[in-house]
Amino acid sequence: xxxxxxxxxxxxxxxxxxxxxxxxxxxxxxxxxxxxxxxxxxxxxxxxxxxxxxxxxxxxxxxxxxxxxxxxxxxxxxxxxxxxxxxxxxxxxxxxxxxxxxxxxxxxxxxxxxxxxxxxxxxxx
Numbered sequence: 001x002x003x004x005x006x007x008x009x010x011x012x013x014x015x016x017x018x019x020x021x022x023x024x025x026x027x028x029x030x031x032x033x034x035x036x037x038x039x040x041x042x043x044x045x046x047x048x049x050x051x052x053x054x055x056x057x058x059x060x061x062x063x064x065x066x067x068x069x070x071x072x073x074x075x076x077x078x079x080x081x082x083x084x085x086x087x088x089x090x091x092x093x094x095x096x097x098x099x100x101x102x103x104x105x106x107x108x109x110x111x112x113x114x115x116x117x118x119x120x121x122x123x124x125x
Contacts, residue, residue, distance in 0.1 A: 021052060021078055025108065029053060029076065032112035038124035044073060052077040052088070055115075055123075063125050074115055074123045075100055076108075090115060092122040 026046065033044050033055065044057040055073040072093040079087045090111040091100040103122060104111055118124050 021048070025078070026053070028108060029055075029112065032116055036116045036118070036124070038118055038121070045070070049075060049077075051079075057124075071095065076111065079105075095125075 030046055033046070036044075039057065039060055042058045042060055044055050047054045047056060053076045055075070056070050057073050059068050059071045072095075074093070075091040077089040077091070079089065081087060086108075087105055088108045088111050089102060090104045092103050093099075094101050101122075104114055115123055
C-alpha cells in the first residue's frame, strides 16, 4: 500500500461499490492524532489502506514489540451506504493473533474521539 494519498482523492473498488477516501478525511484524522491522550511523545504515521487508513506508531511501552519497532495501532475503514450516508469502522489490532478486531462503527468524528481517548487501552497499548 502507498504511504500517502494523492492530493485530492483515491478510489478503491470494493465488492459493494466504490469507496473514496479524501484529503479532508486524512487531515481530520491527522489532527485527531495530535490531540490523543496516550503516548503523546511518539509520532504516529497514517498510511493509505484499501477503503481507509492504517495508523502505525513506534511501540514505546515494549508490550507488543520488545525492540520498540513500529506497530499497527488502528485501522479506519470508510463505508458508503446508498451513496448518501458515510459510516466508518474502527478496528484495533490484536497483536498476538495479528487480527484486526472491530471496535466501533459510526461517524468519523465519533470514532476519532474514541481513538484519541482510548478508555479501554485497546489501541495505544
